[in-house]
Amino acid sequence: MDLSSINPLLLLASLMVASTPILLAALGELVAERAGVLNLGVEGMMITGAACGIIFSALTGNAWVGFAGAALGGLLLSFLFAVLTQVLLSNQVATGLALTLFGLGLSALLGQSFADARPPAFPKLDMPILSDLPVLGPVLFRHDGMVYVGLLLVVAVWYFLTRTRAGLILRAVGENHEAAHALGYRVVLIRFGAIMFGGACAGLGGAYISLVRVPQWTEGMTAGAGWIALAIVVFAGWKPVRLLLGAYLFGGVTVLQLNLQAAGLAIPVEYLSMSPYVATILVLVILAAGRAPGSLGKTFHASR
Amino acid sequence: MKRRTLLKTGATAAFAAALGAPLRAQNAPMKVGFVYVGPINDGGWTQHHHHSAKEMVEHFGDAVELVYQESVPEGPDAERVMTQMCLQGCQIIFTTSFGFMDPTINVAAKFPDVKFEHATGYKTADNVSVYSARFYEGRAIQGHLAGNMTESNRVGYIASVPIPEVVRGINSAFIHARKVNPDVEFKIIWIFEWLNPAKEADAAKALIEQGCDVVLQHTDSTAPHAAAKEAGGVYTFGQAADMAEFAPMPRISSIIDNWAPYYIDRVQAAMDGTWESVNTWQGIGEGMVGIGEISSAVPDDIKAEAEAMRDAIAAGDYHPFTGPLSKQDGTQFLAEGEVADDGLLAGMNFYVEGIEGDIPS
Amino acid sequence: MIALERRPQPSRAWSYLSPLLAVIVTMIVGGIVFAALGKPPVEAIRTIFWDPLFGDFASYFRPQLLVKAAPLILIAIGLSFGFRAGIWNIGAEGQYIMGALFGAGFALAFYPSEARWLIFPLMIVVGTLGGLLWAMIPGLLRVHFRTNEILVSLMLVYVADFMLDAMALGLLRNPEGMGFPGSRNLQQYPAAHNAELIANTGMHWGVIAAFFAVVAAYILLSRHVFGFNVRLAGQSPRAAAFAGVSADRMVLICMGLSGGLAGMAGMFEVAGPSGQVLASFNVGYGFTAIIVAFLGRLHPVGILLAGFLMALTYIGGELAQMNLQLPRSAIQLFQGMLLFFLLAVDVMTNFRIRLGRKKVA
Structure with a gap:
């Protein structure tokens, strides 16, 4: 055993990268859930994003176009979910599960001729001065653009939900859709927006795996990241800043687990891997503040 | 056949009889079935089986017809897929994952006329053969290269699932790395999966961050190569596929799965009526294990040594597990000059002396 | 402007017609997709929907439909009570795994026993209990701490999944398995084997349990006060409270019922068609069953049909x-x-489409 071979700074830096896909996907799901919509199809939207990312970047040779395409792919898939659950009033749980199945099939079909495609290099932003800071420099300021997009989005969502009128309305819709409707807000329209934001974010998260973290296309390559994103939203008690913490915890456990193994520490991998989920349940129990939005998962129909 | 007599015959015979004779016409092409555990474009294990299967079909032309099913879950679904293949008239079926072992044995018992070939297992029957490749021979060459190339004396190993095949590979690589470099140590990460690109990438990064400048992998994706390339100055090896797009750096050589000669052999035997249940374990010599081009990043003398070792193994002059060798706890399991037999290799569930850590259980 | 208007009464005609309509629309759109992929659309649709039932080897596939549909139906029946009462157990996958682990673990603890009369019935009890206990966690947490059972039950799926990995590799690993992960095969352990009751019919105890569950659920829902209370709790929790239905007790009963049946399904599967505790044991039946429950409109007969439809696809x-x-x-x-x-x-069952009149949505 040689724990000294683990460099905590490098560990922190890798953790930020490893957590980016689940952070992005979880952020989108958080907004959807704050609007009262439980979309269990995150995995399906992520994997579709991963496939679209490869396709768009391979065709244009530009990784940013790849990300845009991935966001679009995730958004279109979530639009399907929105139509089903908001217009045709299908059950959200069942529809989300079906969406995952659909997304896995769709992505495999779309991606089948791109298995050999290698996405274009995605450069790291070498920020002058900042990246040379001792300690903080290598940890915080030597990543690629999407890591910062993820962090900026966290701030933006936090600001939107807590500091803007539109965010207030969105939360009201999620808390009690009957009341929000009575006040004259367009419940269905607002939820469409929230769902599609969720889809676009999940698409971005998926593409981060296929374009940056791996980078290549393999069927089913998100390997459950979408489900982890769902857990993070709960862990965070539907709060954006705590979401960041949750994403680092869940992503961190994976990175830490691998690092401990490499350092020769005999660890029970399965028990360590399940610990964040147990922690999430404990958080749900202990923190009363972590109460789910009141209308979460409930079908809304404006009857006169 | 009357219902009553049908009930009297044994369950096994009744099974085939009750369903009618499988579709099999005279002079029609021989149907050959393949059951895959992953998608056919996984870039690794399944893709190479499928590739070899297609080579086999090319060899025989119209005389054979390929029937395959991808991404079959190990368990009752596999059993049903194999039965479907038998009913469709497949005369020989290759099941290409360890987890298909018990289903293969079950279905084979119901269709005594169909021949089965199960990859990497250990259970045989009159109509079930097993076949596997001596990948540890290739690992010896990788170990030799790794021991020579490392400057930090730290070699990373991304291990997949803790089964004897993987443990054997780790041991073989370690033995030969230590031989040329007494200071070398192995850092081993188990990811408990055969293919998970994201996790492989993370594992490779963790190893590199902990000072490994050579990363070996027993997992199928190219993600570790991409991570090594990004880090710079790290050497890797292709797994299952040549992964030549990462040559000359970081990929300096590879182990290539080549099942085609075996598939051609066995289908030919089935056609000729000479097929018998066998336990095949082939290596570099027979061509089942290919060693990819050693790239220009490796100095010529080391490359020559590695190639000499490859040729010696192929010719049967050298066995990677030649004593004296001891287990992790120091007890000797091979005396001076003694060579490991296949029984010992097949059940290898211990690390050799010098490797730190435990095999997960 | 098109708008939906709630029907005063759910339409009986549409509740029967709508699934048929959906299947037909899927066939048309699916056919277009298949045609776009260059495959014959009519033949593809026929192969999917017709051949397993009436094709060449229907006598094999029909029983296989039972085997595939049984766990889906058993789990979905259990879930349907909770779903009707507004209690959302979406962790059936985890309860299914725990049922299998408890059942198999119990049987293997007594290996090799010959007391089938004791082992097998107790396995059913223990397996059911395993699922039930796992479901009680979200149930009790909701009752005592008002946590959301959707989320807790989902989290517990992951925990159960890792538990399965740990067991397949550790505690339940077959000591005679040549170092490979996975438990002993219960198919070769007569006291614990959930075998086919009549050869080639696919009928095992799990199938019988599923049919029994359908009938029992039907009677409970239509004839018993419990069924009335469930529906009341779902439609109007306040009215239910007035009628003396304890909401907390309803949560515990529904969670327990669904968890128990999921656990039972897992136990029958591991002891029969699957045979082994393997990391790849669960193939998503617990999640698919949620969809089956909704496709069946939460009605026992509907679930029966939906289970078969899923198995057919x-x-x-x-x-x-x-x-x-x-x-x-x-x-x-x-x-x-x-x-x-x-x-x-399904929207057509409870709503009708209004054309022409503008309405605030």
Whole structure:
């Protein structure tokens, strides 16, 4: 055993990268859930994003176009979910599960001729001065653009939900859709927006795996990241800043687990891997503040 | 056949009889079935089986017809897929994952006329053969290269699932790395999966961050190569596929799965009526294990040594597990000059002396 | 402007017609997709929906439909009570795993026992208990701490999944398994084997349990006060409270019922068709059963039919892959579409479409 071979700074830096896909996907799901919509199809939207990312970047040779395409792919898939659950009033749980199945099939079909495609290099932003800071420099300021997009989005969502009128309305819709409707807000329209934001974010998260973290296309390559994103939203008690913490915890456990193994520490991998989920349940129990939005998962129909 | 007599015959015979004779016409092409555990474009294990299967079909032309099913879950679904293949008239079926072992044995018992070939297992029957490749021979060459190339004396190993095949590979690589470099140590990460690109990438990064400048992998994706390339100055090896797009750096050589000669052999035997249940374990010599081009990043003398070792193994002059060798706890399991037999290799569930850590259980 | 208007009474006609409509629409759209992939659309649809039931080897596939549908139906029946009462157990997958682990673990603890009369019945009890206890966690947490049972039950799926990995590799690993992960095969352990009761019918105890569950659920829902209370709790929690139905007790009963049945399904599966505790044991039945419950409109007979429909698309999909080389992804896409359409048309049961009049939504 040689724990000294683990460099905590490098560990922190890798953790930020490893957590980016689940952070992005979880952020989108958080907004959807704050609007009262439980979309269990995150995995399906992520994997579709991963496939679209490869396709768009391979065709244009530009990784940013790849990300845009991935966001679009995730958004279109979530639009399907929105139509089903908001217009045709299908059950959200069942529809989300079906969406995952659909997304896995769709992505495999779309991606089948791109298995050999290698996405274009995605450069790291070498920020002058900042990246040379001792300690903080290598940890915080030597990543690629999407890591910062993820962090900026966290701030933006936090600001939107807590500091803007539109965010207030969105939360009201999620808390009690009957009341929000009575006040004259367009419940269905607002939820469409929230769902599609969720889809676009999940698409971005998926593409981060296929374009940056791996980078290549393999069927089913998100390997459950979408489900982890769902857990993070709960862990965070539907709060954006705590979401960041949750994403680092869940992503961190994976990175830490691998690092401990490499350092020769005999660890029970399965028990360590399940610990964040147990922690999430404990958080749900202990923190009363972590109460789910009141209308979460409930079908809304404006009857006169 | 009357219902009553049908009930009297044994369950096994009744099974085939009750369903009618499988579709099999005279002079029609021989149907050959393949059951895959992953998608056919996984870039690794399944893709190479499928590739070899297609080579086999090319060899025989119209005389054979390929029937395959991808991404079959190990368990009752596999059993049903194999039965479907038998009913469709497949005369020989290759099941290409360890987890298909018990289903293969079950279905084979119901269709005594169909021949089965199960990859990497250990259970045989009159109509079930097993076949596997001596990948540890290739690992010896990788170990030799790794021991020579490392400057930090730290070699990373991304291990997949803790089964004897993987443990054997780790041991073989370690033995030969230590031989040329007494200071070398192995850092081993188990990811408990055969293919998970994201996790492989993370594992490779963790190893590199902990000072490994050579990363070996027993997992199928190219993600570790991409991570090594990004880090710079790290050497890797292709797994299952040549992964030549990462040559000359970081990929300096590879182990290539080549099942085609075996598939051609066995289908030919089935056609000729000479097929018998066998336990095949082939290596570099027979061509089942290919060693990819050693790239220009490796100095010529080391490359020559590695190639000499490859040729010696192929010719049967050298066995990677030649004593004296001891287990992790120091007890000797091979005396001076003694060579490991296949029984010992097949059940290898211990690390050799010098490797730190435990095999997960 | 098109608007939906709630029907005063759910339409009986539409509740029967809508699934039919969905299947037809799926066939049309699916056919277009298959045609776009260069496959014969009519033949593909026929292979999926017709061949397993009436094709060449229907006598094999029909029993297989039972085997595939039984766990789905058993789990979905259990879930349907809670779903009707507004209690959302979506962790059936985890309860299914725990049922299998408890059942198999119990049997293996007494290995090798010959007391089938004791082992097998107790396995059913222990397996059911395993699922029930696992479901009690979200149940009790909701009752005592008001936590959301959807989320807790979902989290526990992951925990159960890792538990399965740990068991397959550790505690339940077959000591005679040549170092490979996975438990002993219960199919070779007569006291614990959930075998076919009549050869080649697919009938095992799990299938019988599923049918029994359908009948029992039907009687409970239509004739028993419990069924009335469940429906009351779902439609109007306040009215239920007035009628003396304790909401907390309802939560515990519904969670327990669904968890117990999921656990039982897991136990029957591991002791029968699957045989082994393996990391790949669970194939998503617990999640698919949620969809089955909704496709069946939470009605026992509907669930029975929906279970068979799902099983049909699995088995027919495999046939289409094998015979027409349709990629597996196309089959997955097709299944997803079928589910979407089935979920979408249900709106017709409770709503009618109004044209022309503008209305604030």
